[in-house]
Amino acid sequence: MKVKYTITGLDCPNCAAKLAGMIGEIDGVDEAKINFLTEKLTVEISGDEALVFSEMEKTAKKFSKSVKIEK
Amino acid sequence: MKKVISLFASELFRIIFGTLVFAVALALDFFGFSPAAVAVYVLALVIAGAAVFADAVRGILRRDLLDEKFLMSVASVGAMIIGEYTEGVAVMLFFLVGEYFEHKAVGRSRRSIKELMSICPDEACVLRPDGREEFVDAGDVSVGDVIVLRPGERVPVDCVIIEGSSDVDTSALTGESVPRAFGVGDALDSGVVVIGGVLKCRALREASESRASRVLELVENASENKSKEENFITKFSRIYTPAVVTAAVVLAVGMPLLGLDSWGGAVYKALMFLVISCPCALVISVPMAFFGGIGCAAANGILYKGGNVFSSVAHADTFAFDKTGTLTTGKFSVGKTRAIGISEEELGYLAASAEYGSNHPIAAAIEAASLRKTRPTAAEEIAGKGVIATVAGQRIAVGNAALMKDVGVEAENTDGVIFVARESELVGILEISDTVKPEAARAISELRDLGVRRTVMLTGDRRERAESVAREIGIDEVRAELLPEDKYAAIEALIAESSRTVYVGDGINDAPTLARADAGVAMGALGQDSAIEAADAVIMSDSLTKLPEMVKIARKTLRIAKENIIFALGVKAAVMVLSVLGFANMWLAVIADVGVAVLAILNSMRTLIKKR
Numbered sequence: 001m002k003v004k005y006t007i008t009g010l011d012c013p014n015c016a017a018k019l020a021g022m023i024g025e026i027d028g029v030d031e032a033k034i035n036f037l038t039e040k041l042t043v044e045i046s047g048d049e050a051l052v053f054s055e056m057e058k059t060a061k062k063f064s065k066s067v068k069i070e071k
Numbered sequence: 072m073k074k075v076i077s078l079f080a081s082e083l084f085r086i087i088f089g090t091l092v093f094a095v096a097l098a099l100d101f102f103g104f105s106p107a108a109v110a111v112y113v114l115a116l117v118i119a120g121a122a123v124f125a126d127a128v129r130g131i132l133r134r135d136l137l138d139e140k141f142l143m144s145v146a147s148v149g150a151m152i153i154g155e156y157t158e159g160v161a162v163m164l165f166f167l168v169g170e171y172f173e174h175k176a177v178g179r180s181r182r183s184i185k186e187l188m189s190i191c192p193d194e195a196c197v198l199r200p201d202g203r204e205e206f207v208d209a210g211d212v213s214v215g216d217v218i219v220l221r222p223g224e225r226v227p228v229d230c231v232i233i234e235g236s237s238d239v240d241t242s243a244l245t246g247e248s249v250p251r252a253f254g255v256g257d258a259l260d261s262g263v264v265v266i267g268g269v270l271k272c273r274a275l276r277e278a279s280e281s282r283a284s285r286v287l288e289l290v291e292n293a294s295e296n297k298s299k300e301e302n303f304i305t306k307f308s309r310i311y312t313p314a315v316v317t318a319a320v321v322l323a324v325g326m327p328l329l330g331l332d333s334w335g336g337a338v339y340k341a342l343m344f345l346v347i348s349c350p351c352a353l354v355i356s357v358p359m360a361f362f363g364g365i366g367c368a369a370a371n372g373i374l375y376k377g378g379n380v381f382s383s384v385a386h387a388d389t390f391a392f393d394k395t396g397t398l399t400t401g402k403f404s405v406g407k408t409r410a411i412g413i414s415e416e417e418l419g420y421l422a423a424s425a426e427y428g429s430n431h432p433i434a435a436a437i438e439a440a441s442l443r444k445t446r447p448t449a450a451e452e453i454a455g456k457g458v459i460a461t462v463a464g465q466r467i468a469v470g471n472a473a474l475m476k477d478v479g480v481e482a483e484n485t486d487g488v489i490f491v492a493r494e495s496e497l498v499g500i501l502e503i504s505d506t507v508k509p510e511a512a513r514a515i516s517e518l519r520d521l522g523v524r525r526t527v528m529l530t531g532d533r534r535e536r537a538e539s540v541a542r543e544i545g546i547d548e549v550r551a552e553l554l555p556e557d558k559y560a561a562i563e564a565l566i567a568e569s570s571r572t573v574y575v576g577d578g579i580n581d582a583p584t585l586a587r588a589d590a591g592v593a594m595g596a597l598g599q600d601s602a603i604e605a606a607d608a609v610i611m612s613d614s615l616t617k618l619p620e621m622v623k624i625a626r627k628t629l630r631i632a633k634e635n636i637i638f639a640l641g642v643k644a645a646v647m648v649l650s651v652l653g654f655a656n657m658w659l660a661v662i663a664d665v666g667v668a669v670l671a672i673l674n675s676m677r678t679l680i681k682k683r
Binding site: 011012013014018022033035036037038039040062063064065066 | 125294355
């Protein structure tokens with residue numbers, strides 16, 4: 001299942017790519033892409049969406065406090 | 072309480088408060104209270120840099136030592152350790168100010184692009200079966216719902232007009248500023264604006280499937296198809312930062328060992344290297360230039376499917392065109408006529424009457440060519456041949472040579488010619504042609520002014536007609552009587568002889584050719600999914616003047632991207648050289664880093680300015 005989120009608070013495309021890599025390693029996430037300019041996080045999810053979402057939020061907090069993910 | 076916390080955590084607050092404390096420290100220093108000053112310097116650094124340090128620690132925890140914030144932390148703390156207190160705090164403050172402006176600039180670019188692309192209305196007014204009007208989210212409109220559109224409103228979903236008529240501004244989709252008249256039975260794409268009357272329309276598609284959403288999706292995805300320049304930046308930044316950090320270490324250790332500098336001086340220089348080791352200016356501004364270019368093109372009715380298409384279009388020296396529907400309108404009209412034994416006027420009357428009410432495009436052209444016509448008492452359409460009708464008691468056959476043979480008339484099979492027979496006698500010949508687009512000649516000459524060296528027409532039509540069109544609009548070469556697979560071969564040959572070849576077609580049976588060209592441009596392909604799929608760029612209106620515009624946007628975008636690359640790298644290289652030679656200080660290094668980033672982003676925003 002492909003889900004799109006809005007992601008804000010990233011500083012640059014490099015950081016976006018790094019965070020996308022970290023999100024991609026979450027269980028239940030098959031693929032994660034962040035478009036820095038459009039502020040869109042696109043995730044291919046195979047697990048439970050709500051669970052994955054909260055994991056993604058935790059990962060983002062681990063990355064930087066300023067990053068926010070919204071549905 | 073939460074508000075207060077977020078205020079204290081905000082970037083701007085940290086900058087202001089940090090600067091105030093920094094000022095106190097400077098004052099203490101000035102009046103000779105050195106030990107106290109040091110404590111206040113440290114306090115200023117902590118206030119300003121706490122969030123940066125926190126992110127730097129997070130970076131270390133995920134073993135990412137080349138993170139920008141980590142490098143800035145090392146530089147500022149390093150400066151404090153070697154006793155350069157003022158500079159340590161200044162580095163952090165400058166960095167924050169730079170980041171602040173960088174975020175502002177990025178935010179503004181994003182907003183401008185969004186504005187450019189704000190073609191999806193949020194709400195729709197749905198007319199319920201009981202006559203009630205109800206405002207709902209555009210996303211909640213179902214197929215078959217009746218929606219009411221008033222002047223000034225944007226069409227929320229693809230729909231068909233069932234009541235009313237109005238002028239419609241399609242510029243958001245096509246970039247064409249002249250409004251067009253729409254009436255009952257006409258389909259409206261989402262994103263266009265009703266400017267005249269009130270319309271009732273039946274929804275044909277849901278909002279997410281409608282034109283505006285699909286255009287937006289195409290544009291958003293386009294920023295993922297990276298240009299050569301963007302890929303260069305990504306690769307470059309992977310090498311750049313480690314290289315500069317390594318150079319910093321070598322500098323810090325090597326120069327004192329060789330006796331060229333003191334330990335403190337060398338470390339200071341090395342810290343400067345760390346400050347400028349972030350390729351931020353490039354990694355943000357270059358993709359932003361392309362995104363801006365893509366957004367600007369889209370606002371002009373040109374959809375680029377990726378930044379990678381820009382260079383093919385910008386450097387193209389050969390343009391190849393499909394004829395029908397691309398250089399010509401695709402609508403037929405009656406050209407020269409020859410009446411045999413009857414008057415021209417009578418010929419027009421007989422032919423128009425025989426074709427009266429037919430849906431065939433050629434029939435419609437023949438019917439439209441004569442004002443005087445009557446409904447035939449009988450009419451039979453023969454597929455692939457023409458029509459046999461009874462007009463004023465006479466049997467009239469209008470069609471090609473094969474039809475003439477059926478009614479016992481000798482005629483030589485010729486493309487683009489329609490014969491008219493009364494009973495068994497040939498009474499006239501009509502030349503049918505599709506009309507050349509009025510702006511075609513101007514578009515071709517503008518392309519030539521832009522440096523396009525060779526223009527070629529590829530068509531299935533017969534040579535004579537193709538050459539006359541080519542002469543009329545100033546196309547250099549004609550390849551006529553081509554089958555679709557011949558077009559493909561022709562494009563391959565052109566590619567081999569050119570630096571870059573652009574093929575412009577309408578996507579009807581030339582999808583493989585569109586895909587094969589260095590850049591395939593589908594024109595007027597609003598409804599053609601196969602064309603949108605195969606093409607590298609889509610022009611949403613029918614106007615050929617979009618082609619030179621498209622080239623200009625591509626060139627401007629590439630130029631701005633290159634300016635940024637050269638400017639950013641140039642300034643950083645200069646600062647590195649100056650710092651090794653001992654002519655630069657930390658302040659200059661920070662300006663070289665964040666200042667350049669801000670300027671480069673602002674430069675990238677120029678791609679959004681559209682010239683009409």
